Every structure is written in structure tokens, then in C-alpha cells.
Amino acid sequence: MFDRAIHVLRLRWRSLVRHREVEGELADEIAYHLAEEADLRAARGAAPGQARHAALRAFGGVDRAKEDCREARGTILVESVAKDLRYGARSLLRQPAYAVPAVLTLALGIGATTAVFALVDGILVSRLPYPSPERLVTANVVYPGGGLDAARHALSTMDVAAYADGHVFTLAGDGQAVRVSGAKVSAELFAVLGVAPAIGRAFHAGEDQAPRDGVVLLSDALWRSRYGGDRDVIGRSIVVDGRSREVVGVLPASVDLPSRRTQLWVPLSLDPAATVPYWAGDFMPIVARLRPGVTAARAQAELRLFQRDVRRLFPWTMPDEWNRDPVVVPLQTALVGGVASRLALLSAAVLVVLIITCANVANLSLSRAATREREIGIRTAIGGTPRRVARQLLTEHVLLAGVGAACGFALAWPLLALLIRTLPPETPRLGAVALDWRALVFSAVLALLTGAAFGLAPVAHTLRLQLRAVLDSGGRSGSGGATGRVRRLLAVSQIAGAALLVISAGLLVRSLWALARVDPGFRTSGLVAARLTVDDVHCGEAARCLAFYRTLEDRLRAVPGVRDAALVNVLPLTGGLTKRSIELEGYVVPVGKSAPLVRLTIATPDYGRVAGLQVLAGRGFADRDRAGEGVVQVSAATARRFWPGRPAVGQHLRFVGETRWRRVIGVVGDVRAHTLTLDEPDWIDGTVYMPHAIDAVLEDGRPPAEMIAVLETTQAAAAVDGHLQRLARESSGLVVDDVRGLDSVLAAATAAPAATTSVLVATALLALTLGSLGVYAVLSFLVSRRTHEFGIRVALGALPRDVRWLVVREGAVLCAAGLGAGVIGALGLTRWLATELHGVSPFDPLTYLAVVATMTLVTLLACLVPTRRAMRIDPLIVLRDA
Amino acid sequence: MSRPPDLVQGTLDLLLLKILALEPLNGHAIGQRLQQVSGEVLRVSDGSLYPALHKLEQEGWLVATWKVTEKNRRAKYYALSRAGRTRLVKETESWTRLSAAITQVVQLTRA
Numbered sequence: 007m008f009d010r011a012i013h014v015l016r017l018r019w020r021s022l023v024r025h026r027e028v029e030g031e032l033a034d035e036i037a038y039h040l041a042e043e044a045d046l047r048a049a050r051g052a053a054p055g056q057a058r059h060a061a062l063r064a065f066g067g068v069d070r071a072k073e074d075c076r077e078a079r080g081t082i083l084v085e086s087v088a089k090d091l092r093y094g095a096r097s098l099l100r101q102p103a104y105a106v107p108a109v110l111t112l113a114l115g116i117g118a119t120t121a122v123f124a125l126v127d128g129i130l131v132s133r134l135p136y137p138s139p140e141r142l143v144t145a146n147v148v149y150p151g152g153g154l155d156a157a158r159h160a161l162s163t164m165d166v167a168a169y170a171d172g173h174v175f176t177l178a179g180d181g182q183a184v185r186v187s188g189a190k191v192s193a194e195l196f197a198v199l200g201v202a203p204a205i206g207r208a209f210h211a212g213e214d215q216a217p218r219d220g221v222v223l224l225s226d227a228l229w230r231s232r233y234g235g236d237r238d239v240i241g242r243s244i245v246v247d248g249r250s251r252e253v254v255g256v257l258p259a260s261v262d263l264p265s266r267r268t269q270l271w272v273p274l275s276l277d278p279a280a281t282v283p284y285w286a287g288d289f290m291p292i293v294a295r296l297r298p299g300v301t302a303a304r305a306q307a308e309l310r311l312f313q314r315d316v317r318r319l320f321p322w323t324m325p326d327e328w329n330r331d332p333v334v335v336p337l338q339t340a341l342v343g344g345v346a347s348r349l350a351l352l353s354a355a356v357l358v359v360l361i362i363t364c365a366n367v368a369n370l371s372l373s374r375a376a377t378r379e380r381e382i383g384i385r386t387a388i389g390g391t392p393r394r395v396a397r398q399l400l401t402e403h404v405l406l407a408g409v410g411a412a413c414g415f416a417l418a419w420p421l422l423a424l425l426i427r428t429l430p431p432e433t434p435r436l437g438a439v440a441l442d443w444r445a446l447v448f449s450a451v452l453a454l455l456t457g458a459a460f461g462l463a464p465v466a467h468t469l470r471l472q473l474r475a476v477l478d479s480g481g482r483s484g485s486g487g488a489t490g491r492v493r494r495l496l497a498v499s500q501i502a503g504a505a506l507l508v509i510s511a512g513l514l515v516r517s518l519w520a521l522a523r524v525d526p527g528f529r530t531s532g533l534v535a536a537r538l539t540v541d542d543v544h545c546g547e548a549a550r551c552l553a554f555y556r557t558l559e560d561r562l563r564a565v566p567g568v569r570d571a572a573l574v575n576v577l578p579l580t581g582g583l584t585k586r587s588i589e590l591e592g593y594v595v596p597v598g599k600s601a602p603l604v605r606l607t608i609a610t611p612d613y614g615r616v617a618g619l620q621v622l623a624g625r626g627f628a629d630r631d632r633a634g635e636g637v638v639q640v641s642a643a644t645a646r647r648f649w650p651g652r653p654a655v656g657q658h659l660r661f662v663g664e665t666r667w668r669r670v671i672g673v674v675g676d677v678r679a680h681t682l683t684l685d686e687p688d689w690i691d692g693t694v695y696m697p698h699a700i701d702a703v704l705e706d707g708r709p710p711a712e713m714i715a716v717l718e719t720t721q722a723a724a725a726v727d728g729h730l731q732r733l734a735r736e737s738s739g740l741v742v743d744d745v746r747g748l749d750s751v752l753a754a755a756t757a758a759p760a761a762t763t764s765v766l767v768a769t770a771l772l773a774l775t776l777g778s779l780g781v782y783a784v785l786s787f788l789v790s791r792r793t794h795e796f797g798i799r800v801a802l803g804a805l806p807r808d809v810r811w812l813v814v815r816e817g818a819v820l821c822a823a824g825l826g827a828g829v830i831g832a833l834g835l836t837r838w839l840a841t842e843l844h845g846v847s848p849f850d851p852l853t854y855l856a857v858v859a860t861m862t863l864v865t866l867l868a869c870l871v872p873t874r875r876a877m878r879i880d881p882l883i884v885l886r887d888a
Numbered sequence: 889m890s891r892p893p894d895l896v897q898g899t900l901d902l903l904l905l906k907i908l909a910l911e912p913l914n915g916h917a918i919g920q921r922l923q924q925v926s927g928e929v930l931r932v933s934d935g936s937l938y939p940a941l942h943k944l945e946q947e948g949w950l951v952a953t954w955k956v957t958e959k960n961r962r963a964k965y966y967a968l969s970r971a972g973r974t975r976l977v978k979e980t981e982s983w984t985r986l987s988a989a990i991t992q993v994v995q996l997t998r999a
Binding site for chain 2: 009011014017031035043045064068070074075078
């Protein structure tokens with residue numbers, strides 16, 4: 007038997023693959039027959055021409071015979087499947103009340119799962135767009151230029167590059183000056199990544215040493231938008247932050263390091279002679295390519311040794327915490343580290359939805375299988391083998407799942423677009439996300455799996471059915487039995503899954519609610535911020551720069567609709583930070599620590615009033631503080647930390663590298679400057695405010711050329727933008743951009759958790775809808791099955807409320823069991839949510855109670871219609887029909 | 889599939905298997921043999937012979953090979969496979985049973 011199967015398969019294969027050859031053989035065979043027959047007739051005395059005609063006549067239609075042979079050929083197997091499919095399609099079309107909700111449910115479940123798959127696949131799984139991406143690594147270390155130079159020479163296990171992100175450059179020349187995001191990178195970065203520019207060249211080794219750094223690389227987007235995709239841009243000089251640089255190349259669009267927003271790359275400008283910027287400038291993360299044969303573990307061991315040595319090269323003592331315990335990790339892992347947990351959350355959520363979907367469709371199928379008991383009974387009775395009937399049913403379900411998956415795949419496009427739009431734009435690797443053939447294969451596999459999963463219950467039911475005398479029972483089999491148990495179990499699991507998701511979503515909503523109500527410590531309503539950048543001509547020298555800004559302040563106040571105006575160097579919650587090391591009066595730096603590092607906020611005296619900062623002690627800045635004795639304010643946390651139990655007002659502090667002590671004149675309320683949950687990053691020890699004055703300089707001794715205008719106005723940001731752009735056109739050397747309301751700055755700070763929350767809320771609502779539909783379907787079915795029984799009960803004197811109780815009890819048991827399982831599941835699983843939660847415990851009783859109450863209400867609502875149907879049962883009709 | 893009207897479905901298959909059990913033959917020779925042995929009672933048009941042969945081949949009861957005849961023509965020869973032999977035994981048994989039953993029924997009616 008086995009060799010026959012192989013033989014048959016080989017024939018099928020051959021007729022599928024070697025179609026032409028098989029056709030040729032068929033023609034040969036018939037030609038041989040006709041020739042032989044003609045010979046025979048000629049031998050019996052027919053004339054040669056007539057013999058051939060006679061042979062053809064005797065054969066009948068040659069083409070017809072060929073067609074019959076073709077039909078006999080490969081179609082035997084295919085045909086029976088096709089027959090099953092045709093039959094399945096017909097029977098599905100006959101029952102749209104079953105097929106339409108089933109397909110819709112499946113489309114939703116498979117569509118959502120496929121969209122999330124594409125997202126996870128693009129962000130976490132697909133490889134970085136660089137050659138041998140598995141050899142690209144990074145580590146949890148940051149080095150200034152001097153440290154990078156040392157690493158380049160010392161490390162033998164890997165080729166190291168570094169980049170400083172978060173720079174915004176003013177791009178001038180070629181029309182209106184604009185501000186573009188850019189990065190300062192070491193010359194080897196693109197060699198390490200293995201990226202060749204689309205046109206031109208990358209940086210040469212040594213071009214990151216001053217003064218050879220007068221070169222720049224453009225992003226594909228910038229090249230197209232500002233330079234019209236002109237290849238002649240190579241070799242041209244453009245003005246970046248007031249300095250002329252030669253464009254040497256354009257990078258391909260796939261390069262998104264440090265981020266997707268990066269528009270241009272300039273080399274670092276390393277100069278060992280300039281001690282402070284060389285050893286204390288940008289502390290940069292590194293990217294490295296492991297050399298052949300080197301493992302990440304070996305590279306890590308070498309990096310740890312190097313870390314010990316490099317400390318000694320610094321002209322001052324570095325704090326112990328700096329680069330403590332370097333760990334080398336794959337670049338891909340590091341890039342997506344932040345979103346991996348959120349994506350896992352999302353995947354888990356859609357998986358639950360998918361399970362609910364399967365349970366729902368399984369329930370629908372079971373109801374349908376029940377109404378088809380007669381049909382199947384008849385088919386069995388007239389000779390359909392159980393296997394044949396089961397195959398027919400399974401084919402039907404896979405067909406249904408296939409249609410559902412096709413609709414789901416179509417649905418996945420808008421869903422994925424929506425997901426991408428919901429996610430914060432800085433989400434890493436969003437560019438790699440697409441619905442490709444992998445997603446298609448995924449949804450096809452899902453179709454097969456779900457089809458088998460929800461088809462299993464009805465098929466098992468049917469197989470069992472054949473052991474019973476269905477036809478005898480008149481198509482009624484009561485409410486009990488194994489099927490009833492399976493159906494209840496399915497409904498319970500649906501409610502449980504939905505409860506789990508709704509509780510998770512509820513917790514996230516509570517957390518977002520708490521986050522949105524966090525007092526950021528500054529005013530956000532009625533304020534519009536704008537970034538002002540002044541070029542080197544006007545801001546190269548401190549006195550001139552200050553004068554320029556003083557005039558600008560007055561002109562800003564004169565802008566129509568602006569009631570008040572202030573300037574500040576960095577706006578809270580925007581990711582920026584100006585750091586300075588300080589010494590404090592009466593504070594001794596512990597051994598092994600370096601001087602405290604603080605956030606320096608340089609602001610005009612009006613800033614405190616305009617931004618609504620709280621003065622907790624002492625006084626705010628006044629105009630006279632811009633000159634004369636140096637004064638500062640500190641934040642409440644800073645005062646507590648360095649002068650605990652003592653009044654901070656009247657104490658003195660000094661910036662490292664300066665000789666002048668400055669007096670603390672006030673203590674300002676803490677501001678959520680870093681994130682909404684964290685005032686400052688953990689490596690910052692405090693916050694110091696100083697007036698925008700002649701001696702208000704940055705770490706490099708230069709005055710801040712970029713300031714943020716904070717304007718008190720009733721106008722919308724767009725209107726203010728219009729006025730400001732006019733102002734910028736009238737004053738040379740000024741660029742105004744990034745004009746937005748402070749409320750939108752605050753909103754942006756909650757964007758990432760809001761995205762996670764809204765996606766999870768959507769899946770939870772979907773789950774809840776499907777789950778209550780499931781309860782409704784089960785109860786409707788049970789009522790229809792027990793119509794006879796209820797009729798008899800009513801005939802024997804049961805009141806409508808007794809019948810109602812029978813149905814409601816059934817629903818209440820399902821609901822209680824499902825909710826119980828869901829709550830237990832949530833108690834066990836929501837701890838994984840803890841990292842996403844702020845200001846609410848994963849076991850928050852209020853959320854649990856609210857969800858249980860709401861879901862009880864919803865599931866009981868689902869009982870309503872079946873209950874009323876049961877109560878309207880007319881015993882006369884029931885008993886007459888029986 | 890077109891079938892000779894006066895042949896019970898499945899009968900042609902049995903006849904073909906039986907004929908080929910004796911020796912491998914090509915299509916034309918099978919047609920000749922069929923006419924000979926059934927003595928013109930069973931009329932099968934030459935054209936409808938081939939679909940039947942192909943179907944038996946596709947189901948694995950027959951194995952086909954191409955040979956060159958004495959007239960130097962290429963012809964497709966059919967032979968019974970091992971599975972085909974078992975099949976023939978089964979078909980023969982059921983045919984015998986069926987025809988015996990039918991004979992009985994027919995005689996009963998006459999009686």
C-alpha cells in the first residue's frame with residue numbers, strides 16, 4: 007500500500023510540474039493507437055487514406071478523450087478537496103447568520119494579531135540594515151572626546167566609534183536659515199556600521215580632529231528637500247552653525263543612527279590641547295564592531311580593563327559611578343531596549359484577543375453543528391464515514407478561517423498604520439515596520455491554526471454524535487452533555503481573557519490619569535514657547551550676545567497678543583540639559599565622588615513669574631540681578647540635599663573653573679524638568695538658576711546662543727509662529743523655530759505611556775465586546791435548546807420569573823467563573839505591568855472592583871435578550887410542536 | 889467522464905485489470921483483446937478506453953512504461969502493479985458476490 011501511495015504522489019507531482027511532458031506523452035499514445043489501428047484496417051483491405059479515417063471514426067472524439075484523460079490525471083485528489091471546499095462555501099453562504107459574524111470576528115482577531123506581528127517583527131526581529139549586524143555592539147558607557155581617542159588606540163577586540171546626539175544646527179546659505187537635528191560623530195562611525203554613502207564619501211580617518219573637521223554628511227531627506235536631490239551638492243560649501251563646511255556625501259535613507267530625525271552628521275572636533283571640551287565635552291555613547299573571532303564577552307573584559315586605565319588619563323578625578331561595570335550588548339538589543347517590554351505587552355494583549363476570537367468562533371460553530379445534527383446524521387446514515395464527515399467539517403472551518411484571515415490581512419493595513427501613528431515618532435526602527443510576505447505567511451499560518459482550533463470542538467462533537475442515535479432524538483439533545491460543558495468553558499475563558507485585558511487597561515488608564523495630573527512645577531496654560539537661535543556674528547561675544555537678546559526681549563513683548571515674555575536656556579521636559587559642576591559653601595565632596603553636577607538654568611528675571619515657578623524662600627530675580635554681585639537660586643531638592651536643616655538663602659556656591667562665589671538669594675519649587683516622574687536624571691545632583699547676564703556662560707565659556715522664548719499669550723501657537731517668523735525676517739542672524747504651546751510640551755511628555763494605554767484600551771474593548779458576544783451566544787443557544795423543557799415547566803405551573811431565574815443563573819455562573827479566573831490571572835500577571843505603571847499599584851483594588859462591577863453589568867446585559875426570549879415561551883406552541 | 893452506456897460502472901475497470909493480469913499490453917492491443925474476449929458483447933469505443941486506463945494508472949493500480957514495438961513505434965505499455973493485483977482479487981470477489989446475488993434475485997422474480 008505504501009509504495010502505491012508513493013507511486014501515486016509521484017504521478018501527481020509529475021502532472022503538476024512536468025505538465026508539458028505529460029501532455030506530449032498523451033498525444034504520442036493516441037497517435038500510436040491511431041497508427042496501429044490504421045495499419046490493421048489497411049491489412050484487412052481498406053485503402054490507405056480510408057483506413058486512417060476509419061481509425062479516427064472508431065476512436066471517437068480525440069479531444070474529448072484527451073480531456074477525459076486529463077480529468078483522470080491529477081484531479082482525483084484535488085477534486086475531492088475542491089468538492090469539500092465548494093460544498094463548504096455553499097453551506098457557509100446558506101447560513102450568513104453564522105458565517106458573517108464568524109468572519110468578522112476572525113478578521114478582527116487575525117487583523118490585530120497580524121498588525122502587531124508586523125510591528126514586533128520590524129522592530130525587534132528584523133536585522134539592522136547594516137552588514138553583519140550581529141557583530142555590531144554597544145556598551146553602557148559614555149566617553150568624552152579624550153576617552154574616545156584613548157579607546158580607539160587601546161582596544162584591540164573591536165573598532166570603536168562614538169556619536170553625540172541631540173544637537174540642533176543652524177543651516178544657513180542657500181535661502182532661509184533653518185534648524186536641523188544633527189549629530190557629531192567620530193570619523194569611523196560609518197566604517198564601523200559598514201555604510202557607504204549613497205553619493206560622495208564618508209568621513210576620512212582623522213577628520214574628527216580640529217581643524218580638519220570642516221566637512222559634513224547629509225541625510226537623504228535633507229538632500230532631497232533642501233538641495234533638490236542635486237548630485238552636484240558634493241563639494242559645495244554650506245554654513246552649519248556659522249561655520250562653512252564642505253558637503254562630502256549623502257547617506258542612504260536607511261541610516262537612522264543616532265535617530266530617524268538626524269538630518270546631518272558633522273565630525274567631532276577633537277583637540278587634546280583644549281582640555282575642558284576634550285575631557286568634559288559631550289559624553290558620548292559608543293558603537294563598535296567586534297573584530298573577527300572576538301566574542302562579546304572578550305570585548306567586555308577588555309573594555310573593563312580599559313575603563314580602569316582611562317580614568318587615570320583624566321586631568322581630574324572622575325566619580326566612581328562613571329561607567330561602572332561596563333556590559334557589552336548587541337547594538338540591536340540596545341536600540342530597541344526601551345520598547346521591547348511595551349511590545350511584549352502588546353503581543354500578549356493581542357494573543358488574548360486571538361484566543362477569545364477562537365473561543366467565540368468555536369462557540370458559533372458549535373451552535374451551528376448542533377443545528378446541523380440532523381444533516382450530519384443523515385449523511386452518516388447514508389454512508390458518509392466519520393472520517394469523511396470530519397474532513398468536510400474541518401475543511402469548512404479552515405475555509406472560514408481563510409476568508410477571515412484574508413479580511414484580517416486587509417484590515418491589518420489600516421490597523422498597522424494606526425498603530426504606527428499612535429506610537430511616539432522616536433520609537434526606534436519604526437522605519438523597518440511593514441506588512442511584508444512574512445506577515446502574510448504569519449496570517450496564513452494563523453488561519454490554519456485558528457481554523458483547526460475552533461473547528462476541533464465541533465468536529466469532536468460531530469464524531470461523538472455519530473455514536474448516538476441523532477435521528478431518534480428529533481434533533482434535540484437538551485442542555486447538558488459534553489458539548490454544553492465545552493460551550494460553557496469557552497464562554498468562561500472568553501470572559502476571563504477579557505477581564506484580564508480590561509483590568510490591565512484599567513490600571514494603565516489609572517496610571518496615565520495620575521501622570522496627567524502630576525504637577526510639573528511650572529505653568530503650562532496660556533504659554534507659548536519658541537526656540538531662538540542667534541548666529542555667531544551676533545552671539546560670538548558675550549556682551550554683544552546679551553545686548554542682542556535684551557533688544558529681542560523688548561521686541562518680543564511688542565509682538566501682538568503677547569502680554570509678557572521671558573527667556574530661558576532650556577525648557578523643562580524637552581530632553582535638553584545644560585550641566586555645570588559646582589562647589590558649595592560648607593559642603594565637602596565625599597571621597598571617590600567628583601564635584602556635584604547640576605542643571606544650569608539661565609533665565610531672564612521675568613522667567614520665574616511667567617513660568618509660574620514657586621519661590622519657597624528668599625526672593626525671585628529682579629532686573630538689578632543682571633549686573634553687580636553674582637546671585638543664584640537653587641531648587642528645593644538642591645537646598646535639602648546640600649544644606650539640610652540650614653537655610654539655603656545666604657549660602658554661596660561657585661562654578662568649577664570660576665573664581666567668583668555666588669550668593670543664593672532664593673529657593674525655587676522643584677520642577678519636573680527631566681520627565682513627569684523624575685525631576686532630574688540620576689547623574690544630576692541639583693538645579694541652579696542664574697539670571698541671563700554677562701557672566702551667564704556655558705561650560706565652554708560661551709554665552710548661550712540658543713534661548714527659548716516663553717510668551718504669555720492668549721493666541722494659539724500657530725498665530726504666534728506667524729508673528730515670530732516676521733520678526734525673524736526683520737532681524738538678521740535670528741532663526742525662530744519649534745514654536746509650540748507649553749501644554750503640548752506637557753502632552754508630549756505623556757505621549758509614550760498614552761500610546762501604550764490607548765492601544766491596550768482598544769484591545770480590551772475589543773476583548774470585552776467579543777467576550778460578551780460569547781456569553782450572549784451561549785445563553786441564546788441554551789435557551790433555544792431548552793425551549794421544550796421551559797415550555798413543560800411553564801405548563802406545569804412555573805412562573806415567568808422562575809424561567810428568568812433559570813437563565814440568569816446560568817449567565818451569572820458563567821460571569822462569576824470567568825471574572826474569578828480573570829481576576830486571579832490578572833493578580834498573577836499584572837506584575838509585568840509594574841514598569842509601565844506610575845502612581846498606581848498593579849493590585850490597585852479600585853481598578854479591580856470597578857472592572858468586576860462593569861464587566862458583571864455588561865455580561866448580565868448580554869443575558870437580557872435570551873432571558874426575555876425564554877420568558878416569552880408559549881407552552882402551547884412548544885408542546886404542540888413536540 | 890464519458891463511459892460506454894452498456895457497461896456497469898466499475899466493470900470496465902475490472903475487465904482492464906483482468907486483461908492486464910495476463911500480460912502487459914499497450915492501449916491498442918488492450919482494445920483488441922477486449923473485443924476478442926467479450927465476443928463483441930461489450931462495445932467500448934477506442935476513445936473511452938484511455939481515460940479509464942489513465943484513471944487506473946493515477947490510482948496506482950497500473951504501472952506504465954514506454955517501449956518500442958517491432959514496427960519501431962513508441963508505445964505506452966500498461967502492467968498491473970502489486971497493489972493492482974490485490975485490487976483485482978478484491979474486485980473479482982465482490983463482482984462474483986454481486987453477480988451471484990443479482991442472478992438469484994432475477995431468478996426469484998421469474999419463479
